[in-house]
Amino acid sequence: MSGRQFAxxxxxxxxxxxxxxxxxxxxxxxxxxxxxxxxxxxxxCGYPLEAADHLTALTMAARNIALAEAKGLDIxxxxxxxxxxxxxxxxxxxxxxxxxxxxxxxxxxxxLEFKGTSVVRHLLRFLHEDIGPEELRRHVxxxxxxxxxxxxxxCHYLKPSEVVGGSDDPEVPHTVDxxxxxxxxxxxxxxxxxxxxxxxxxxxxxxxxxxxIAKKLDSVLAAGADLLEVHCAFCDVMYDGNQKAAERxxxxxYDVPVLVYPQLLGLAMGIDPxxxxxxxxxxxxxxxxxxxxxVPATR
Amino acid sequence: MGSPDELPLVTDxxxxxxxxxxxxxxxxGEGILHCYACGTCSASCPIRAIDDEFNPRRIIRLALxxxxxxxxxxxxxxxxxxxxxxxxxxxxDVRITDLMxxxxxxxxxxxxxxxxxxxxxxxLEAHGAILEIGEFENEKRAKAGLxxxxxxxxxxxxxxxxxxxxxxxxxxxxxxxxxxxxxxx
Numbered sequence: 433m434s435g436r437q438f439a440x441x442x443x444x445x446x447x448x449x450x451x452x453x454x455x456x457x458x459x460x461x462x463x464x465x466x467x468x469x470x471x472x473x474x475x476x477c478g479y480p481l482e483a484a485d486h487l488t489a490l491t492m493a494a495r496n497i498a499l500a501e502a503k504g505l506d507i508x509x510x511x512x513x514x515x516x517x518x519x520x521x522x523x524x525x526x527x528x529x530x531x532x533x534x535x536x537x538x539x540x541x542x543x544l545e546f547k548g549t550s551v552v553r554h555l556l557r558f559l560h561e562d563i564g565p566e567e568l569r570r571h572v573x574x575x576x577x578x579x580x581x582x583x584x585x586x587c588h589y590l591k592p593s594e595v596v597g598g599s600d601d602p603e604v605p606h607t608v609d610x611x612x613x614x615x616x617x618x619x620x621x622x623x624x625x626x627x628x629x630x631x632x633x634x635x636x637x638x639x640x641x642x643x644x645i646a647k648k649l650d651s652v653l654a655a656g657a658d659l660l661e662v663h664c665a666f667c668d669v670m671y672d673g674n675q676k677a678a679e680r681x682x683x684x685x686y687d688v689p690v691l692v693y694p695q696l697l698g699l700a701m702g703i704d705p706x707x708x709x710x711x712x713x714x715x716x717x718x719x720x721x722x723x724x725x726x727v728p729a730t731r
Numbered sequence: 732m733g734s735p736d737e738l739p740l741v742t743d744x745x746x747x748x749x750x751x752x753x754x755x756x757x758x759x760g761e762g763i764l765h766c767y768a769c770g771t772c773s774a775s776c777p778i779r780a781i782d783d784e785f786n787p788r789r790i791i792r793l794a795l796x797x798x799x800x801x802x803x804x805x806x807x808x809x810x811x812x813x814x815x816x817x818x819x820x821x822x823x824d825v826r827i828t829d830l831m832x833x834x835x836x837x838x839x840x841x842x843x844x845x846x847x848x849x850x851x852x853x854x855l856e857a858h859g860a861i862l863e864i865g866e867f868e869n870e871k872r873a874k875a876g877l878x879x880x881x882x883x884x885x886x887x888x889x890x891x892x893x894x895x896x897x898x899x900x901x902x903x904x905x906x907x908x909x910x911x912x913x914x915x916x
Contacts, residue, residue: 444860447880448868454877473883475859483809483835484848485896486758492890538893542886591815592828602819628777632812635847640810643781709875 452709493521512664516588575616582657622655645678746797759829772817
């Protein structure tokens with residue numbers, strides 16, 4: 433690949449609750465020859481405080497961007513809430529010099545300044561738009577034949593579309609279907625494809641978030657999909673981490689494996705499932721992996 | 732909702748005529764006056780579909796009427812899941828998801844922050860993240876072949892205190908509306 437270097441932005445959830453996403457992302461980027469570094473001074477993207485005080489959230493987002501800018505790096509985020517928040521903050525700060533001045537006054541205390549010189553990319557937008565399906569297909573050595581994937585676009589990967597949507601249509605998105613197709617797997621249509629994971633109400637009314645998880649998984653099972661694909665750390669926490677809780681609330685079992693996209697791509701590239709973090713998937717994917725040709729058994 | 736007889740009458744004394752302007756002056760609330768109550772937001776809302784208490788069109792009407800206290804002290808402003816479907820579809824560009832955040836910002840200013848917001852701010856000041864990434868977590872990461880993460884708590888605390896949010900949340904302690912608790916988001 434190009435010599436492009438990224439600052440990898442993990443957010444709060446991935447480093448603790450979705451190690452599989454963290455591992456699979458690194459494994460796939462290494463294989464693609466994409467350079468990335470970790471910046472220790474990164475903190476929360478700011479999104480969780482959007483509900484309390486916009487200026488606080490905006491300043492937290494700007495601080496993260498400024499840290500990457502100081503190193504001359506673009507940001508690659510793997511959580512859609514993080515990428516969305518950082519992209520919206522960057523957009524607002526570029527459009528509103530008076531907000532930028534207020535934010536930079538505070539960042540100056542840490543010797544930082546938001547300039548707008550670094551861009552923020554979501555991992556899948558980078559894969560789809562910067563590398564491209566054709567180039568990615570060249571790396572596929574183990575096509576995932578006969579595997580039916582329910583794609584979960586998630587909200588902040590698409591919306592607000594004018595800032596984060598890229599080449600997708602927010603009502604009829606297509607980029608992730610194309611990314612799934614190049615792995616040899618099949619994207620299966622299902623009725624609740626656009627449904628939100630409910631992560632936004634988890635802390636405010638947990639029962640509602642469980643209802644949304646159940647509604648999604650009912651639809652995934654009805655469509656006969658083998659797995660649910662996600663590309664956001666918080667969506668992954670909801671569908672994989674909280675699937676058991678949603679099952680208890682709904683009074684039934686789902687047992688739907690939830691794979692983050694780089695796990696799918698990594699399998700198709702012939703990367704060992706252990707290196708893709710499958711041991712950290714909460715809903716076990718063993719039976720699924722056994723159906724994919726050429727995949728070594730997980731330990 | 733009860734029968735019409737049980738519904739309380741709205742009288743002049745319940746109304747704050749300046750509330751809509753206050754919302755307009757808050758980031759995210761700029762478009763509230765453009766709402767013509769078509770209901771596309773409520774028809775599209777994934778929470779509305781499963782929880783009767785949340786109805787974005789109704790909340791906007793309450794705010795435009797000037798029923799400030801009812802809006803700010805209610806649970807319903809905290810039930811938006813932030814999915815942006817209504818914001819995409821709104822024919823009047825009210826930017827409803829941002830507007831719901833503006834209501835929460837005003838509620839926090841007025842001393843009615845949701846307890847979850849306070850818990851989040853406390854976690855961020857202590858850890859720089861909503862979850863602690865300490866020695867235990869980093870041992871787990873090392874076993875997975877992942878580099879250690881150390882989130883920057885100090886600078887985040889400085890930001891939260893510096894904007895005045897920290898003190899505001901501490902002053903509001905005990906004044907927040909009662910709620911069903913949940914895990915910190």
